[in-house]
Amino acid sequence: MPSSGSRKRISESTIHRLSLYYRTLSLLEKENYETVSSKELAKREKLTPAQVRKDLSFFGSFGTRGLGYNVNELKSKIESILGINRDWKVALIGVGNIGSALVSYKEFAKQGFHIVKLFDNDQRKIGSNHKGITVSDIKDLDMEVKEANITMVILAVPATVAQYIVDDVVKAGVTAILNFAPINLRVPPFVHLRNENMSMELEYLSFAMVNNHAPKKSK
C-alpha cells in the first residue's frame, strides 16, 4: 500500500540497477522486442531474475504474470522513476581535460542531461567556444545560473579549488552536483552530491590483480 507519504528508503544499488535496466530496455526497444521477462533482463546485465523483480516491485507492479514486461511501458516507467523523462539543464564548471571531454559526451544528452553553460576562471578559455557554447567567467556564475534556472552542475575543476566553487554554486541555488575532483566536498543537507572517482576503479583492478588473481594458491 504505497501511501503517499511513507517513502521507504530505496537503496543506492537499486537505483543504479534501474539505470542498467533502462539501458537494456533502450536496446531491446531498438531490437523490436515487445516484451521481456525478468529472466532475460537479468541475463543481459548479469543479475538474477529475483533481483530484477524485487527492484521493480519497490515502485509498483509493471509486469504481466506469465508474460513479462512490456518493453516500451517499462522503459517509460523507469524514465519517470529516475526523473529522466524530462530535460535537465546542466552547467559544467571547469573546461580542462575532463571538462571539455564531457561537453561532447553524447550519453548525457541522450538521457536528457543538456549542458547549457560552461564556466572557467582561465582568461584564455573564457569567451572560447565548445560545441556551440561560450565559456563564461566563473565570476558570473551566480548571475548566469540563476538566470537560466539551473539546478544541476558538473564539477570538473582541480581538487584545490573545488570546495570554494561548491560553496558558490550552492549559493546560486544549485541542488545537485556531480563532482569529478578527488576530494570530499561539504554541502548542506539539501544538496545532492555524487562523486565520480575514476582512479578508484583502477585501484580496484590493481587490488584484484595483486590479491585475487596472484600466484594461485592451492585452495
Place this chain on the structure above:
Amino acid sequence: MPSSGSRKRISESTIHRLSLYYRTLSLLEKENYETVSSKELAKREKLTPAQVRKDLSFFGSFGTRGLGYNVNELKSKIESILGINRDWKVALIGVGNIGSALVSYKEFAKQGFHIVKLFDNDQRKIGSNHKGITVSDIKDLDMEVKEANITMVILAVPATVAQYIVDDVVKAGVTAILNFAPINLRVPPFVHLRNENMSMELEYLSFAMVNNHAPKKSK
C-alpha cells in the same frame, strides 16, 4: 601473519574506502601529520570511526592503542594492499573525447598507472601524438600489448564495438579492463572488469531530486 590461504572475501565497499583513506592519508602527509586517529580519518571522508577500524582490521593491526595510526606507515600499508606501490603499464584504447582526456589525467599517473600505449582505428588519429605517445593502429594491438607486457587496459571506445575489442584485448593477454562504454561486456572469469558509467551518477542525482527532494519547482 600475511594470511596466505585463509582468503576471506573482502567487500567491494571496503576496497573503495581504502582508496578514500589513501587519498586522505596523502593529504595528511602533506599537512605534516605524524599520526591520525580513526575518528579523524572518518571525519574527513564522512564515515564512522568503527567503519575505518573494521576495514583496516581485515588486513592487519596497523595502529597503536591510545595514539592512532602513523600516517606514513598506514599510507604505505594501503599502497601495498591496493597494489599501487608499483608502476602499472596501461594501454588506452579509443582516442576520442573521453580517451584523449584520460591521457592527460594526472591522477592516474600519481597512483602509479602509466598510460604507455594508445590505440585507435581511425586513420586520421593513427600516428598522431598525445602527450608524447604516438597512437597505434588497433590492428597492431596484439603484438604491441604482448611486446610491452601490458596487462591493464582502459577502454574508451563506442559501445557498438566494445565487445569485439575486449575479445581481442583478452587474447592479447590483458587481465584487467576499465570500461567506459555503457554496455555490459563479457569476459572470461580470470579477467577483471570494472565499468565506469558516468551517466549513472547523473541519473542518481536526477532520481534524488525528483523523489527525495520535494517539488521546489515553480517555473
Place this chain on the structure above:
DNA sequence: ACTGCCATGTGAAATGGTTCACAAGAAGTA
C-alpha cells in the same frame, strides 16, 4: 610504579540487501 586517559581491535548485535520459494494471475488450448 601507579593512575588516568585515550584509541585500537574485535566479537556480538543490529541493520540492510539479496535470494528463495511459492501462491496467484494471465494467456493459450482443448
Place this chain on the structure above:
DNA sequence: TACTTCTTGTGAACCATTTCACATGGCAGT
C-alpha cells in the same frame, strides 16, 4: 470450463555489512 504453461510479485529465509560496546594496551604525568 478445465487444464497447462509461464512468469510475476512478495513474504520469509538467508547472507553481508555496518554499528555497537568494551576489554585491551600504550602513553604521559605525577
